[in-house]
């Protein structure tokens with residue numbers, strides 16, 4: 149049994165070092181919840197919410213996360229005890245969607261579970277990789293020259309895969325320049341649903357650029373048009389926004405809508421569902437990688453633990469803390485050496501919370517005792 153005695157919602161406001169521009173808008177201020185679950189012996193598990201303040205990426209926001217946690221998820225989680233974190237997903241199944249809210253607290257239960265057993269979260273999930281390969285996601289740059297500089301800098305820093313955001317009007321030309329300048333770089337692009345099937349001929353030009361994949365070119369909730377596009381282009385399609393569950397992944401793969409899946413813990417409702425998708429993709433020979441949501445340290449730590457599972461063969465988005473934040477809320481911060489992160493072996497997420505830093509960014513706190 150995992151006896152949860154106390155849950156604290158720490159609401160934080162953090163400002164990213166640099167704005168991050170995508171086809172749907174620019175992000176710089178981040179509000180997030182750190183969810184703390186505590187047992188009677190004083191073990192504490194941590195999860196992080198990843199919804200943004202605006203519903204641009206998915207329909208969830210920071211405000212809907214808080215509403216779901218307080219009015220539905222915390223009462224459901226604590227109405228009767230659970231023995232294993234995988235039961236959290238079943239318990240929450242009565243609530244439609246709201247996956248990021250669900251994942252934030254489910255992650256805190258997984259961390260608490262691993263700490264109570266004195267094993268790492270990676271081990272609790274069945275992870276086997278001791279180090280993980282790391283890539284980076286670069287927002288849309290103001291000019292192509294600026295983009296080339298940013299790519300150079302990240303390749304020099306050792307990042308093993310560069311993901312570039314694209315949108316109509318900022319795609320083939322800058323990408324051609326990047327490919328010319330860096331002929332051997334592992335490059336991929338992410339469109340965040342900025343195109344339609346009418347752009348098929350335009351998107352076909354990507355096939356000349358030797359890209360690892362194109363992420364979510366079409367509708368955020370589509371798998372049918374993506375299947376048609378994948379028939380017409382050689383560049384592998386990777387789905388992000390369209391995959392919100394194991395069932396979505398199964399259907400997309402059956403339909404041939406993608407050759408790669410970006411697994412984001414928040415988008416699919418938690419670590420248990422993320423692992424199920426990972427296992428299914430491994431069985432089907434579909435490559436997966438772990439996407440980022442501009443996380444602070446707790447979310448970053450969860451991504452690292454998940455990525456230690458064996459079928460995470462493509463470098464993910466989880467880069468060093470210092471690229472995002474002046475100061476992170478964990479200690480040590482996440483660092484990258486030669487394009488790799490060492491998976492921590494300490495109990496739970498394997499990073500300590502920097503309570504002083506967390507306090508500094510906290511704008512609200514709510515405590516629930518049971």
Ligand SMILES: O=C(O)CCC(=O)C1=CC=C[C@@H](O)[C@@H]1C(=O)O
Pocket residue numbers: 170205284285338340388439440441442443465466467
């Ligand atoms: O965490 C990161 O480094 C950024 C990841 C990233 O590319 C994204 C995060 C959030 C929303 C999107 O713009 C984008 C994505 O779609 O993957």
Ligand SMILES: [Mg+2]
Pocket residue numbers: 338340363364388389410439
């Ligand atoms: Mg994406």
